[in-house]
Amino acid sequence: MNLLECLRKSTLFHNMPDHSINSVISEAKTITAEKNTVLFHEEEIGSRVYVLLEGAIKLYKNSPDGKEIIIKLVKPGELFAEAILFENSAYPVTAMSVTSSTLLAISKGQIYNLQEDQEFRNRFLSSIMKRLRYLTGRILYLSAYDVEDRFFQFLIARYGHKQSYQIDLSKKEIAAAIGTIPETFSRLLMRLTKNKIITWEKNKLTISQDYWENLDNSSIDQNPLYQ
Secondary structure (H helix, E strand, O other): OOHHHHHHOOOOOOOOOHHHHHHHHHHOEEEEEOOOOEEEOOOOEOOEEEEEEEOOEEEEEEOOOOOEEEEEEEOOOOEEOHHHHOOOOEOOOEEEEOOOEEEEEEEHHHHHHHOOOHHHHHHHHHHHHHHHHHHHHHHHHHHHOOHHHHHHHHHHHHHOOOOEEEOOOOHHHHHHHOOOOHHHHHHHHHHHHHOOOEEEEOOEEEEOHHHHHHOOOHHHHHOHHHO
């Protein structure tokens, strides 16, 4: 894996000069996490933030009744766990790999040093604002859209607008990501299959061409959750 090229695809690092990125790489630690590896637990005191290079990471909290609530599915190129850089050093969520993943772990001290560079500091603050917009959009997403809408918005956000998808997450993980329970998600899939809107065989999900042609995607394009 070419770490320089991977980081250059990240919003946070893509315009930084090579020597600055190589400096980050030289001091950071590359981590490989097999599926279902916990990187850190909620309320654990943290010393590192992460950039996902390959794979998928879920950030989640546990409700008082033990229900897992997925806050975000991290995509390659995204920074996460940056909350520990501020007033509280404890991680606010648990992070677990949902596929085999590769990450770059960067110490808090290194991030503080990087912020002496104005361009990096501006980009870092922009990423924080984007996270706040995401959380605001998440509230809208859960309250304004039904489960079917949330499912198709999730597909487009994670995989793009396609007719066929190779799904790398379990149905339980998708249900949690779209804010529903597995039983409700299973009923949705049964209805969509019965109506010939989808076919799902092993990891391959195919969407009816007629469905895509008739779907109004304006709500997806304008949804702040995916900006």
